[in-house]
Amino acid sequence: MGIGKGTTARAFTKKYGTYIIDTDDLIESKENKEVKKIFEKKGEAYFRQQEQITADWIEKCVRNTFISCGGGFYKVKNLKKLGTVVLLDASFEWIHNRLKTAKNAEAKLAKRPLFAQEKEAKKLYKEREKAYRKVADVIVNVEDKNIDDIIDEIAKKCK
Numbered sequence: 031m032g033i034g035k036g037t038t039a040r041a042f043t044k045k046y047g048t049y050i051i052d053t054d055d056l057i058e059s060k061e062n063k064e065v066k067k068i069f070e071k072k073g074e075a076y077f078r079q080q081e082q083i084t085a086d087w088i089e090k091c092v093r094n095t096f097i098s099c100g101g102g103f104y105k106v107k108n109l110k111k112l113g114t115v116v117l118l119d120a121s122f123e124w125i126h127n128r129l130k131t132a133k134n135a136e137a138k139l140a141k142r143p144l145f146a147q148e149k150e151a152k153k154l155y156k157e158r159e160k161a162y163r164k165v166a167d168v169i170v171n172v173e174d175k176n177i178d179d180i181i182d183e184i185a186k187k188c189k
Contacts, residue, residue: 031101031151032129033118034172039098042181052098053084060084065100066141074102082106101158104165114188117166118180120173122155 036052043050054065057080061068068077085106088097097112109115120128126148163169168187172180 031154032125033120034128034177035098035118038118038172038177038180038184039096041177042184043096045178045181046185049095050098051088051092051095053081053088053103054098054100056084056087057081057100064141078102078105085109085112088112104158104161109165114167115165116168116170116184116188117162119162119169119171122152124173125155126151 039050039052042048057068057077058064061080063071065077068080081100081103085103085108089108089111092112103109104115168184170180170183170187175183
């Protein structure tokens with residue numbers, strides 16, 4: 031959460047001429063609600079079901095597209111069938127600082143329901159870190175790198 035998946039995906043597609051979809055955006059469109067509201071009204075378990083439905087649709091219908099995934103998307107059962115999994119990697123402290131110091135910090139933090147409490151967010155980060163590394167085909171550390179260097183590294187590692 032908050033590492034810059036969407037920013038990176040948009041920059042990658044602009045430079046390399048690929049298409050992009052964002053799994054959270056797809057779910058928001060389908061539900062006609064923001065992720066935060068889906069969590070509030072229907073709960074995390076429902077949201078995770080929607081992620082699997084989205085993954086199933088991507089597997090059947092999407093090709094040659096950069097897919098930016100929400101933080102919990104690594105749990106979908108068919109992840110490896112969707113393409114090369116790229117992990118953007120950084121420490122919790124770096125991510126938290128990135129969010130807190132962003133121009134629209136309040137909105138960035140508010141958009142992430144699981145990041146509402148720092149202590150709980152750090153616990154979630156630690157829980158997910160090993161699982162992320164396990165499913166990743168490519169790992170790119172993003173700390174203190176500019177966006178052009180990040181997307182070039184992704185392109186190089188994914189050839």
